[in-house]
Each structure stands twice: as C-alpha cells, then as structure tokens.
Amino acid sequence: MISFEYIANSIDTWLNATFNSGLALAIEFVLVGVLCIGLFAVLGLVLIMMERKVSAYMQVRLGPNRVGPKGMFQTTADTLKLLFKEGLTPTGSDRFLFNLAPFIVMIAAMLVLAPIAFAKNFQIWDINIGVLYVSAVSSIGVIGILMAGWASNNKYSLLGAMRSGAQIVSYELSAGLSILVIVIFTGDLSISKIIESQQTGWWIFRGHIPVLIAFVIYIIAVTAETNRAPFDLAEAESELTAGFHTEYSGMKFALFFLAEYVNIFIVCAIGATLFLGGWMPLHIGNWEAFNTVMDYIPSSLWFIGKTFFLIFVIMWFRWTFPRLRIDQLLTLEWKYLLPISMFNLLLATLIAIQGWYF
C-alpha cells in the first residue's frame, strides 16, 4: 500500500544508492526544508480559507465564492496581492528589529513542525525529547511579537506586544502542565513513543478524568497562546486597532498572518497527537475485527481529521465568544487554570502509579 512511510523510505533508499551518504543526507535536508516551506504556505492558505468559510456559515453569509471554484483561490489571490504590496517601514522605527521580527515568528512556527508525526513513521525528526522541544521552541515566537511591538515605534503595537508577552508566558505554564499529564501516563517524551502507547486506545478515553481535564485546559491554553479569540488581546481590533502588527504591511504582515495559522495547526496537531492518538486509528481494547477495519483508513487521514477537528473547535471559539479583558485573562490563568493543572498533575500521577487507567 502506498503510504507516506513508503514514499519517504523509497526516496531515502534511492538517494543512498545513487549518491554517497553525505550527499544523500544533504539532499534530504534540502528536500525537508522545501517541504517545510511548502507546508507552511499551503497550511496558511488552507486554514485561512477554512476560517473564512467557517465564519461565513456562522454569520449567515456565504463567504468568498468568486475566485476559483467555491472561492477556493481567494486566499491565494490575497497572498499574491500582499506579495506585490509595498512593505512600509515607518520612520522612527528600529529598522533592523522591525524587519527581523516576522522572520523570527515564522521560523519559530516552522521549527515546531519538525517532531510532528504526520502519518505512520512519517516524521521529520523523531527527537527523543519531542514534547519538551515543542514547548520550548514554540515559545520563541513571543520574542518575535515583542520585537515587532517594540520596533514599530507605535503605542498600539507596544501595548499589544506587552499584552501578548504577558499572555503567552502565563498560558505556557498550563499548556506545559497538561502535556506533562500525558508524559506521566506514557513515561516518554518522544512523540512517536507517545503515539505508540495509544495502540489500545487514545489517551482521552484511557486516562479518563485527569486526561479530560488536561485536554480542556490544553485547548484553552493553546487558544490563548496562539492569540486567538476569546484571548486575542494582542491584536484586539476594537481596542488596539491591530495590536503588534499595526505598522506591518505587504509580505511582512502576511508572514505574521500565515505564522498565526501555522501555529494553530501545530498546537492542534500536538493536541491530537497527545490526547487523540495522532495518526493512530481508533482502537478499542482487543476488539480485533473493529481495530482491523479502522486500520484500513490511512494513518495520514486519521491525523489530518483529528487535527482539523481541533482546528474547527478553536475557530468555533473565535466566532462565538467575546474577548476577555487583560486582567480577567491573567486571573483565569493564575487563579484557576494553573492551580487546577497542578492538582490535576498530582491526580494523574496517583492514577498512573496505581494503574487506575484502562
């Protein structure tokens, strides 16, 4: 059966047979880099399109429907427009930091793509501290946002960046603690091992109460971390016009915009991997027949389906909830989510030690 695993392995075998191992590795690096950039662009376009359609149906309107069949190429056209637009750098801004910031945000988003398992044995880098790597690298993005806010020499941008910094640093804790719950159950940080451990059932079913709590907290925390409504204070349109990217235009703005959507994909992919089994098909204990039928659905489809389900949930939030205020946002994290996460971690430890999970 043709799968991503098969394709990747064939390319690898062919390269190693044709060139010497050093050159083959170099070519593979280039291939992976190109794939990453391609994935970045495609994900951005697809998710923006999805968001516009989802919001349109929630808002009793049609959404883009003119460019291409059912408006499929609307975002492509928008991106092309942004490419041709002049990228203004305002006077009085710190030119170096101003131009560097979108790239830092983009690079941070791209780096996190590395350990994500897109299908069975199809992963860029199966690092043994995968989960730790993800939470470490994804925080680099906030530096780019702070940089953008500071370098713009605009008070709205500065306020937005300040909010964003406070927000991401706070919610990182809860997200990290809910990831730890799964790490406690699996006893491993590697993404591939975590997926393997869900062979008999996804953690959200097997780990019952603590994992359910962790899942809910994870979804709330990552919504905040990606600066999405109801936590979109960094770019609160009605308060700060556009927050940290007020002064950005053209492709530099597009990079922020695309990075936001790629970040959503990443956090949802991680969420799907940890709680919903990643590419692992739905297996129920030892119902052999059922499990075999489920195995016929390609692993990549499982992964994409789960990830897009979570993305849909996060988009659903955005189009139905009002925005929190900055002090309410921090209260929610420090007074509610963090204590609950900590208690939940203890509970998970107890349950894992006693073996009270399925």
Place this chain on the structure above:
Amino acid sequence: MVEEVGVNDTGDLIINVGPQHPSTHGVLHLVITLNGETIKKIEPHLGYIHRSIEKMCESLSYRQFIYVTSRMDYLSSHINNHACALTVEKGLQIEIPERAKYIRVLMDELTRLASHQLWWGAAAMDVGALTPFFHAFREREMINEIMEETCGARLTMNYNVPGGVMADIHPNFQRKTKDFLKFFKTKLPEYDEMVTGNIIFQNRMKGVGILSKADAISYGCSGPTARASGVNCDIRKLYPYEIYDKVQFDEILDSSGDCYGRYLVRMEEMRQSISIIEQLIDNIPEGDFQAKTKAVLKLPKGEFYTRVETARGDFGVYIVSEGGLTPYRIKFRSPGFSNLSALNHMACGQKIGDMVAIMATLDLVIPDIDR
C-alpha cells in the same frame, strides 16, 4: 521634524484613539492618558464631522430644514424628523390627523428597533464577538425594507412633513411589519443566548463604567444611559406626544448604572417597542395622512421647543422665529453629546478594554454629537 514622544511630565503614556479607530464608530477623537493599561483621563476632541447643521437650518424654510436633520443621528433619522415636524406644528398650531399620528409612532418604534439592533451588534463587536453583528443586520434589513417601501428611503427617511407624513403607508406595510415582528420575536431569545447569557460578556460588562443616579442627572444624560442609572427620563412617559399616552408600555429602569444595566435596558426596550407596534399595527384609523397646510409656512414670532425620545435619549428642537420664512435661530439638543460627556467620569481608573465597553453601551453616534 519634531518627534512626538507621547509621554507627559508624569511619565504617563498618551495615546490618540481616533479620529479613525474601529471602536469609536465614526470620527471621534479621544486623547487618553494611560498608566500601563489603566486609564487616567479621557479627553474627547470633537468637530471632525461638524457640518454646521444648525446654521444651515437658518437659511432653509420650515419645510426644508427637516431634511437636514436626518443627517444628524442617522440611526434615528425618522425620530429627528418627527421632533422638527412637531415643533413647526406647535408653532403653527396645526392639528394633525389621527392616522398620521399612528403612522408616525409606528415608524418611530420601528426606527428605535432598528437602531437598537445595530447597537446590539456593534456592542457585541466592540467586546470582541463579531458574529452577532451579522445576525443583527439580518433583522435590521427587514426593517429597512419596510421603510424603503413606505418612505422610499432606508436610512434617511424624510417621511415627516409639517402636518403629517409625506405619503400614505404602503399596502404591504401592515403585513410586512407583522411578519417582521413574528420573526424578530423568535430571534430575541437567540440574542440573549448568544450574548446576554455569555459569561465572558457578563464579566466584561458587570460593574464596569458605573454611573450613579446623581452623576447621570448632573451630566445631563438621557435615554437608556440614564435610565440604567435609575433616572426617570423617558419623554414618551413624562411629556407624551402624539399617541404615546394611549399605548401601554413600561419605562425600563435599572438601578445598577453599569454597562450591563445599560445593555439590559436597551434589550428590554426592544421588547417594549415590539409591544407598542403590536398594539397599533392593527388599529391604524382611516382618514387623511396629512393635514391641509398653507404652501408657505411662517412661524409666528416667538420661541418653540419640543423634545422627543430618540433611540439614544432626549432630543430637543429649539426654534426662535422672527416671523420670517426661515427660522431666526435653531438649536438642537442631542442626547449623544451629554452622554459622551460622562465618558471620562465613567472610564477613569478602568482598563482600555473597559473604555471600549463603556463607549459601546453609550451608543454614540458621532454626527449626532458634532452636528
């Protein structure tokens, strides 16, 4: 070029919100002194959309000047026109036919509904929920269609003339209005579900921008803004005009004085407007829609003042006549101007996000403030 530092002597940050800003709903310019996220002072700068409407009116005849007033509070243009027509009728002592009175009140209430619907959508949008705006516009579109059929215009109706209304109602008017009410009554609970009951929305609104009863009176606030602070100020009840003394409706009061109170008052006012329309829609008396008036109107020498209740509050028209073809002096008392003056008092010490919520519940229409 001198570089703008934007920090005052005490080290506070000064930001300019507007004249082009998404939450000011027009060209309002606020100079805000900030300490971190906390507001220390708000200074509204007006005049960006000043068209000297009052001065223009002085060179227009008593039939003409009514049309200019549609451009003040464009969301309750029909009620503005109504106030002007009432003043001229008061001066000339014209008794208008019953049918015209009914039509005017029906249109007033439809306008109030449309205005409150827009306010509801915009208020939700200001606190970050974008979807309600589109739902509100769907319903408002139905009112606009009713208006379009009968008045020939959707926003600046210009339907009132001294002596009655310009034309009779469209044959579809009653049926369409009843259809609309039937539809809207199923949607109001949805509004509550989507926004009123939302815990984030309540947290954003409750206890924010508190305006005490004494302050509401001393700032001259009116309309739902003042009624949320417990001030009895509904002109329809206090000084009934047309047939408001014949219809049953409640003056909605709230004692909290915060943003949520103002929100609830407006939501309840929508229900009251529906009830008023329901009482009148089937009982429009037959007869003329306009009284016979002279071709050229000349108000006698003197001063005339009328107030009506617009969607935003107490709207007053003051005409000084020297007996000529045009008014000697016209002054409009707009509710938005007084309500805006309380903004600094309400928002001091609160966060930037609160200021947006307060402005949303004040329901400001900037052309009404600047004139």
